[in-house]
Amino acid sequence: xxxxxxxxxxxxxxxxxxxxxxxxxxxxxxxxxxxxxxxxxxxxxxxxxxxxxxxxxxxxxxxxxxxxxxxxxxxxxxxxxxxxxxxxxxxxxxxxxxxxxxxxxxxxxxxxxxxxxxxxxxxxxxxxxxxxxxxxxxxxxxxxxxxxxxxxxxxxxxxxxxxxxxxxxxxxxxxxxxxxxxxxxxxxxxxxxxxxxxxxxxxxxxxxxxxxxxxxxxxxxxxxxxxxxxxxxxxxxxxxxxxxxxxxxxxxxxxxxxxxxxxxxxxxxxxxxxxxxxxxxxxxxxxxxxxxxxxxxxxxxxxxxxxxxxxxxxxxxxxxxxxxxxxxxxxxxxxxxxxxxxxxxxxxxxxxxxxxxxxxxxxxxxxxxxxxxxxxxxxxxxxxxxxxxxxxxxxxxxxxxxxxxxxxxxxxxxxxx
Amino acid sequence: xxxxxxxxxxxxxxxxxxxxxxxxxxxxxxxxxxxxxxxxxxxxxxxxxxxxxxxxxxxxxxxxxxxxxxxxxxxxxxxxxxxxxxxxxxxxxxxxxxxxxxxxxxxxxxxxxxxxxxxxxxxxxxxx
Numbered sequence: 001x002x003x004x005x006x007x008x009x010x011x012x013x014x015x016x017x018x019x020x021x022x023x024x025x026x027x028x029x030x031x032x033x034x035x036x037x038x039x040x041x042x043x044x045x046x047x048x049x050x051x052x053x054x055x056x057x058x059x060x061x062x063x064x065x066x067x068x069x070x071x072x073x074x075x076x077x078x079x080x081x082x083x084x085x086x087x088x089x090x091x092x093x094x095x096x097x098x099x100x101x102x103x104x105x106x107x108x109x110x111x112x113x114x115x116x117x118x119x120x121x122x123x124x125x126x127x128x129x130x131x132x133x134x135x136x137x138x139x140x141x142x143x144x145x146x147x148x149x150x151x152x153x154x155x156x157x158x159x160x161x162x163x164x165x166x167x168x169x170x171x172x173x174x175x176x177x178x179x180x181x182x183x184x185x186x187x188x189x190x191x192x193x194x195x196x197x198x199x200x201x202x203x204x205x206x207x208x209x210x211x212x213x214x215x216x217x218x219x220x221x222x223x224x225x226x227x228x229x230x231x232x233x234x235x236x237x238x239x240x241x242x243x244x245x246x247x248x249x250x251x252x253x254x255x256x257x258x259x260x261x262x263x264x265x266x267x268x269x270x271x272x273x274x275x276x277x278x279x280x281x282x283x284x285x286x287x288x289x290x291x292x293x294x295x296x297x298x299x300x301x302x303x304x305x306x307x308x309x310x311x312x313x314x315x316x317x318x319x320x321x322x323x324x325x326x327x328x329x330x331x332x333x334x335x336x337x338x339x340x341x342x343x344x345x346x347x348x349x350x351x352x353x354x355x356x357x358x359x360x361x362x363x364x365x366x367x368x369x370x371x372x373x374x375x376x377x378x379x380x381x382x383x384x385x386x387x388x389x390x391x392x393x394x395x396x397x398x399x400x401x402x403x404x405x406x407x408x409x410x411x412x413x414x415x416x417x
Numbered sequence: 418x419x420x421x422x423x424x425x426x427x428x429x430x431x432x433x434x435x436x437x438x439x440x441x442x443x444x445x446x447x448x449x450x451x452x453x454x455x456x457x458x459x460x461x462x463x464x465x466x467x468x469x470x471x472x473x474x475x476x477x478x479x480x481x482x483x484x485x486x487x488x489x490x491x492x493x494x495x496x497x498x499x500x501x502x503x504x505x506x507x508x509x510x511x512x513x514x515x516x517x518x519x520x521x522x523x524x525x526x527x528x529x530x531x532x533x534x535x536x537x538x539x540x541x542x543x544x545x
Contacts, residue, residue: 078544118510165532166419168509176511 006051013059014043018134019220021063023106026169029071032113033159036131038074042067107132108224109169111217115184116167123158124187130155132220133213143194143210181225185234185295188218192238196245197397211242229281229289233296236277240302243270248399255403259311271306278303297326316345333359337367349377365394369404381411418506420464420533421513425526427500431471436500437525449523457505462516468501500526 003011021042025035042063056062114127126144129135135143141151161167172180195210215238222231247261256262281296292300301322308314323339336359344352353374361367372387388408395401427436437443457463472491479486491498503520507513513530521528 116510118514164534164538165421165513165530166509168511172511 009055017060019107019132021067023110027106038067038070041070108171115187127158188214230293230295232281233299236274236299239270239274243267255399333361349374365391422531423503423517424529425501426497429472446525453523462505464504466503472498
């Protein structure tokens with residue numbers, strides 16, 4: 001059975017209008033939980049009425065008005081004291097719809113509230129997916145392999161904290177904006193990565209629901225804060241990564257590394273869009289804007305990879321230079337590991353291995369996978385085998401483990417010396 | 418305005434200079450904390466603030482039975498205890514967190530920020 005045009009309209013309205021409805025109601029009534037409940041009720045009403053009455057000419061306005069009426073009804077039912085005060089608040093009933101700009105600001109406020117630093121990182125992720133992304137609690141619980149009741153409690157507690165502690169509903173001041181925006185982008189990147197390299201033995205290797213949602217929300221941030229180079233960088237990074245998705249897992253469910261991917265299977269539209277965004281950030285930096293942060297640098301690295309029509313044409317010295325700059329910003333061992341991979345391509349596996357061996361990453365599967373590959377290229381099969389063993393043991397992603405097992409199987413029986 | 422309690426935790430065992438390593442550190446921290454309190458008053462956030470005597474001076478009373486039962490020492494055994502607190506009125510959590518950071522720097526301790534329950538919450542409890 002194909003979905004009817006009304007079903008399509010409801011799905012589209014949910015995707016496009018959910019955050020707007022929640023955000024507008026939160027501003028108007030000052031209560032995130034109430035906004036969420038009434039938004040959900042308004043969509044349920046749409047599911048009931050639109051097939052019968054037809055899709056309204058402006059679905060967003062219809063949903064906002066319907067949700068606001070439900071909120072007012074509920075507040076009226078609940079207000080048993082201070083009637084005059086409540087009535088005064090409810091006079092906003094017939095507000096004209098806010099102009100577009102103001103609504104966009106509401107969504108931005110909503111995002112900053114959900115990603116407030118007083119909330120735990122995992123709570124920020126869950127709350128953002130619920131309030132801004134419109135995912136249901138069971139969907140979020142499934143995405144993060146958490147029991148539905150536990151996820152529901154996490155979100156309920158967060159809403160209670162926001163209300164009781166009076167977490168402000170506003171875009172941070174210019175002074176705080178860079179740090180707070182970084183917090184928002186971290187949440188979106190976590191969502192993307194969970195989708196792109198899903199963990200857990202029973203999960204699909206790539207979760208397009210999560211990568212797609214992260215891209216959509218990052219687009220929204222960029223639309224709302226067009227001057228934020230890091231938001232542009234993160235969007236470009238996600239697009240250039242997502243573009244390689246079709247070539248990244250083989251028909252047998254095995255991870256295909258960048259050098260072995262069928263580059264013809266990459267999504268050209270996403271790559272073109274990602275490249276255009278990287279060019280935008282380069283132009284902004286050249287025009288005297290702030291220096292590129294980590295997402296812009298990671299996007300540029302991905303652009304270098306995706307410019308090469310063939311893996312052999314990759315400009316590895318450019319990649320290594322970009323990783324140098326990233327390492328200067330972020331001296332973490334994981335960045336150093338990626339830098340070592342690029343250096344190995346430029347200066348040889350021996351130089352790369354010397355850099356890798358210094359890193360305190362024994363519990364990280366990619367560290368052992370990288371060592372294994374460098375040792376293999378140096379002909380040190382026995383050591384490579386041990387490193388593959390460790391990497392397989394630590395790999396959480398099913399496709400990646402399959403790839404590593406194949407690679408281990410291909411090792412020569414004896415050392416080249 | 419929301420009312421918040423900013424609690425300072427410090428070691429149960431105190432030195433001759435309270436929780437400070439030396440007399441100079443103690444005097445410096447007292448001066449910084451005094452200046453911070455003055456700013457709170459001047460900016461209209463201040464409700465109350467004070468420091469507590471060391472935790473060994475506490476007595477726990479259980480008056481729920483026929484006779485009150487007394488026990489020597491704090492309610493919870495821990496390495497760190499409440500050492501003092503501010504009560505402030507602030508427009509939102511961001512302001513409270515900023516003030517807590519200033520207070521933490523002044524008194525040389527970690528500060529827990531916690532809102533008081535509001536009349537609305539009490540009403541919700543009564544209505545439930």
